[in-house]
Amino acid sequence: MAAADTHEVDLVVVGAGLAGLAAAREAVAAGSSVVVVEARDRVGGRVLNEDIGGGNVVEVGGQWIGPTQDRLAALARELGVDTFPTWGQGENLIEYAGGLRRYTGAIPRINPLVLVEVERAQRRLNRLAKRVPLEAPWETRGATRLDGQTAATWMRRNLPSKPGRMLMELGIEAVWAAQPEDISLLHVLFYIHSAGSLELLFDTEGGAQQDRFVGGSQLVPLRMASELGADRVFLGAPVRAIRWGGQGGVTVEADGVSVQARRAVVAVAPTLAGRIAYDPPLPGFRDQLTQRMPLGTVAKCMAIYDEPFWRLEGLSGQGMSDTGPIRLTFDNSPPDGVPGVMLGFLEGRRARELGRVPAEQRREAVIDCFTRLYGPRAAKPDAYVERLWAEEEWTRGCYGCHMPPGAWTSYGPALREPIGPIHWAGAEYATRWNGYMDGAVRSGEAAAREAVARL
Amino acid sequence: MAAADTHEVDLVVVGAGLAGLAAAREAVAAGSSVVVVEARDRVGGRVLNEDIGGGNVVEVGGQWIGPTQDRLAALARELGVDTFPTWGQGENLIEYAGGLRRYTGAIPRINPLVLVEVERAQRRLNRLAKRVPLEAPWETRGATRLDGQTAATWMRRNLPSKPGRMLMELGIEAVWAAQPEDISLLHVLFYIHSAGSLELLFDTEGGAQQDRFVGGSQLVPLRMASELGADRVFLGAPVRAIRWGGQGGVTVEADGVSVQARRAVVAVAPTLAGRIAYDPPLPGFRDQLTQRMPLGTVAKCMAIYDEPFWRLEGLSGQGMSDTGPIRLTFDNSPPDGVPGVMLGFLEGRRARELGRVPAEQRREAVIDCFTRLYGPRAAKPDAYVERLWAEEEWTRGCYGCHMPPGAWTSYGPALREPIGPIHWAGAEYATRWNGYMDGAVRSGEAAAREAVARL
Numbered sequence: 001m002a003a004a005d006t007h008e009v010d011l012v013v014v015g016a017g018l019a020g021l022a023a024a025r026e027a028v029a030a031g032s033s034v035v036v037v038e039a040r041d042r043v044g045g046r047v048l049n050e051d052i053g054g055g056n057v058v059e060v061g062g063q064w065i066g067p068t069q070d071r072l073a074a075l076a077r078e079l080g081v082d083t084f085p086t087w088g089q090g091e092n093l094i095e096y097a098g099g100l101r102r103y104t105g106a107i108p109r110i111n112p113l114v115l116v117e118v119e120r121a122q123r124r125l126n127r128l129a130k131r132v133p134l135e136a137p138w139e140t141r142g143a144t145r146l147d148g149q150t151a152a153t154w155m156r157r158n159l160p161s162k163p164g165r166m167l168m169e170l171g172i173e174a175v176w177a178a179q180p181e182d183i184s185l186l187h188v189l190f191y192i193h194s195a196g197s198l199e200l201l202f203d204t205e206g207g208a209q210q211d212r213f214v215g216g217s218q219l220v221p222l223r224m225a226s227e228l229g230a231d232r233v234f235l236g237a238p239v240r241a242i243r244w245g246g247q248g249g250v251t252v253e254a255d256g257v258s259v260q261a262r263r264a265v266v267a268v269a270p271t272l273a274g275r276i277a278y279d280p281p282l283p284g285f286r287d288q289l290t291q292r293m294p295l296g297t298v299a300k301c302m303a304i305y306d307e308p309f310w311r312l313e314g315l316s317g318q319g320m321s322d323t324g325p326i327r328l329t330f331d332n333s334p335p336d337g338v339p340g341v342m343l344g345f346l347e348g349r350r351a352r353e354l355g356r357v358p359a360e361q362r363r364e365a366v367i368d369c370f371t372r373l374y375g376p377r378a379a380k381p382d383a384y385v386e387r388l389w390a391e392e393e394w395t396r397g398c399y400g401c402h403m404p405p406g407a408w409t410s411y412g413p414a415l416r417e418p419i420g421p422i423h424w425a426g427a428e429y430a431t432r433w434n435g436y437m438d439g440a441v442r443s444g445e446a447a448a449r450e451a452v453a454r455l
Numbered sequence: 456m457a458a459a460d461t462h463e464v465d466l467v468v469v470g471a472g473l474a475g476l477a478a479a480r481e482a483v484a485a486g487s488s489v490v491v492v493e494a495r496d497r498v499g500g501r502v503l504n505e506d507i508g509g510g511n512v513v514e515v516g517g518q519w520i521g522p523t524q525d526r527l528a529a530l531a532r533e534l535g536v537d538t539f540p541t542w543g544q545g546e547n548l549i550e551y552a553g554g555l556r557r558y559t560g561a562i563p564r565i566n567p568l569v570l571v572e573v574e575r576a577q578r579r580l581n582r583l584a585k586r587v588p589l590e591a592p593w594e595t596r597g598a599t600r601l602d603g604q605t606a607a608t609w610m611r612r613n614l615p616s617k618p619g620r621m622l623m624e625l626g627i628e629a630v631w632a633a634q635p636e637d638i639s640l641l642h643v644l645f646y647i648h649s650a651g652s653l654e655l656l657f658d659t660e661g662g663a664q665q666d667r668f669v670g671g672s673q674l675v676p677l678r679m680a681s682e683l684g685a686d687r688v689f690l691g692a693p694v695r696a697i698r699w700g701g702q703g704g705v706t707v708e709a710d711g712v713s714v715q716a717r718r719a720v721v722a723v724a725p726t727l728a729g730r731i732a733y734d735p736p737l738p739g740f741r742d743q744l745t746q747r748m749p750l751g752t753v754a755k756c757m758a759i760y761d762e763p764f765w766r767l768e769g770l771s772g773q774g775m776s777d778t779g780p781i782r783l784t785f786d787n788s789p790p791d792g793v794p795g796v797m798l799g800f801l802e803g804r805r806a807r808e809l810g811r812v813p814a815e816q817r818r819e820a821v822i823d824c825f826t827r828l829y830g831p832r833a834a835k836p837d838a839y840v841e842r843l844w845a846e847e848e849w850t851r852g853c854y855g856c857h858m859p860p861g862a863w864t865s866y867g868p869a870l871r872e873p874i875g876p877i878h879w880a881g882a883e884y885a886t887r888w889n890g891y892m893d894g895a896v897r898s899g900e901a902a903a904r905e906a907v908a909r910l
Binding site: 144147148149150152153178179180181182183238240271274275277281283284285287288291292293294295297348349352355356388389390391392393396397404405406407409410411 | 599602603604605607608633634635636637693695726729730732736738739740742743746747748749750752803804807810811843844845846847848851852859860861862864865866
């Protein structure tokens with residue numbers, strides 16, 4: 001092994017995703033010397049543009065921005081990245097019980113009773129969510145009981161009809177890329193409160209899927225990295241060990257790079273942070289938390305056509321299916337509508353199942369589904385793009401980590417607590433917009449302020 | 456870094472716990488060349504003797520053996536390790552609702568209705584457990600629903616009284632070192648079936664706590680390692696990377712040792728196996744499983760007295776407390792009853808809470824609890840021994856990993872499936888006596904047979 005390139009700075013940041021870069025930017029603005037060490041040969045983490053030719057990109061990772069995501073919005077503005085509305089003109093589609101129907105609004109009117117049932121369940125969840133203190137979900141009144149059940153258990157009691165449960169399940173899969181069976185009810189409530197409401201999570205217009213970034217969301221991390229400069233951001237350097245026990249200070253050892261710093265911000269998903277070798281080892285309370293924050297499972301799949309032909313038929317491209325495997329679709333075409341990009345998500349169980357089959361078979365299942373929903377023109381895309389985030393060594397799942405039952409109430413206080421000179425950042429640590437790009441930026445900035453204040 | 460010591464063998468085993476050593480022993484018996492690589496400077500993993508002077512030891516890890524744990528029994532016999540019965544003469548104690556009372560039998564008679572309720576719940580769990588196929592719990596009839604709820608949810612529906620739930624909670628904590636809120640009901644059922652019945656899990660006489668090993672349970676791995684010899688077992692060599700993608704074969708890279716082999720058995724808890732760097736990276740389906748198998752939390756605490764004074768008062772030393780923090784006690788004295796050793800467990804939530812306070816404060820809480828139960832002589836032990844397994848870098852929790860809701864049904868098939876030349880072993884992989892020393896031995900032997908058959 002070649003001798004490592006050695007650096008000495010105030011603050012070392014592990015991970016050049018949105019959180020890590022936002023932390024570095026904040027620390028530099030405060031006058032600190034900073035180095036960011038990134039495992040991949042690119043920045044952006046779970047935010048990634050893919051070139052589809054003709055000067056166009058599609059995002060294979062996080063892509064949307066919505067109301068109240070103010071830190072991400074401000075950052076994009078500062079960096080000169082513009083937004084445009086997600087395509088929403090026309091009618092939405094739902095495939096249900098073997099039939100296709102069109103609808104408008106957020107909840108398809110399978111029948112009026114189901115609509116009432118789902119709306120009531122959403123109101124209940126919103127009301128319960130408001131009780132959850134964002135800094136300390138484990139202090140919620142009745143936390144043990146709320147955290148001792150899955151979202152699926154809650155749904156069985158509060159959504160008596162099968163179609164009602166199907167719609168809620170679809171929503172939960174869309175937000176967490178996991179099944180209602182996997183997630184603590186308390187975590188669902190925390191997350192809803194963290195975003196503001198279930199509608200803010202679910203909705204396109206007026207919600208988290210409202211707008212997109214011109215040129216692709218990765219422009220935000222790319223421009224942050226470019227401002228920081230190549231002498232501050234080291235790529236292709238997976239961090240293997242963090243030594244912190246001595247007379248203060250911390251040494252981060254990555255492949256080919258070693259950084260000595262006064263403090264560190266570890267800005268990778270908690271699960272992956274738990275895989276780094278710490279010397280001395282982290283306290284059990286922290287380590288066991290990282291054993292209990294699994295990442296969700298999603299394959300983002302896009303078919304590319306010469307034009308968004310569904311628009312010609314009065315369809316928005318927003319669709320749902322009870323059958324799947326794609327259960328949600330969006331029109332993800334560039335701002336000028338050329339080419340036409342149909343986006344579908346394999347989420348939770350379906351991503352786990354289809355993540356294991358050969359790529360060709362998965363593509364076929366996806367295109368078949370698009371064709372069932374949008375007709376025969378969907379069967380022959382010019383290109384097909386997909387990303388399975390669970391396969392990526394330095395991500396291992398998307399959209400983010402969720403809490404299974406029991407984790408918040410037993411381990412919650414370990415989440416944001418720094419350990420010696422080590423601070424934590426990432427979408428999973430955010431109090432506002434937890435799990436979202438906006439949360440990642442907020443969390444990175446907060447961790448940097450916390451670290452810089454103790455330099 | 457010094458150049459690594461390089462070896463070439465048929466089979467490399469990662470981890471010198473019971474499973475790893477049993478795998479190595481099995482492979483050697485089949486005529487294969489084997490090397491075992493172990494992170495610690497000792498063998499035994501979660502099985503560990505501690506010298507308490509006078510030629511006596513206590514076990515700070517796994518210690519018991521019971522009926523139907525036949526592979527462990529046969530192995531111990533072959534290695535010349537004897538057993539003796541766990542002390543059970545005299546009456547048991549329960550602290551409940553501020554009072555102490557004596558009882559005999561497995562379930563304390565808080566009141567007859569509660570007894571009926573708990574027995575009915577146990578019968579129901581035993582009946583449901585029989586439905587779970589041990590090789591494939593995800594194929595259980597109604598698996599999604601059983602795996603979609605926590606044990607706590609099931610208890611709310613099936614144990615109407617608070618004392619009934621308290622008793623079941625106590626049992627669950629004792630078996631899994633986790634809270635009913637943390638664990639999938641399907642996992643509870645799988646585990647019960649894997650042991651045989653809830654009574655086999657809970658009981659001392661006739662159950663998993665029936666007998667102990669003369670000289671301490673660690674004699675079993677110590678003697679296995681000694682038979683294998685120092686040229687086959689490398690200690691102090693944490694495995695950092697496993698390379699397996701080439702023309703068959705696998706290279707295990709540990710600190711100071713590199714082993715090239717045709718196949719590997721990775722015999723560390725799934726969570727820790729997920730922290731090794733694999734090249735090429737493991738499939739997402741396997742990686743995401745290891746994100747969903749957290750280890751339980753236990754501190755094993757023993758106070759040592761000149762004699763087991765509770766015996767003089769007609770007490771067995773087996774006690775329960777609704778108050779805690781020690782919720783279960785045992786007489787853990789050596790075979791000849793000198794010195795007297797009072798054993799108590801901090802499990803689940805209590806271990807998580809008291810694992811974070813200074814050692815002196817934790818000791819005080821434990822001794823106070825022993826004193827409340829066994830009187831003033833308990834207040835002044837000659838010595839105090841404890842082990843917090845979550846703090847150990849190469850274990851990170853005890854007794855073993857459990858499945859939160861959703862894990863078995865989404866990821867079950869990934870558990871035992873070899874990946875290329877890599878096989879998996881450990882108590883967590885066992886179909887019989889999953890989570891127990893017996894299961895570890897069975898799993899190690901099975902993995903070795905599987906690997907040797909493909910050499």
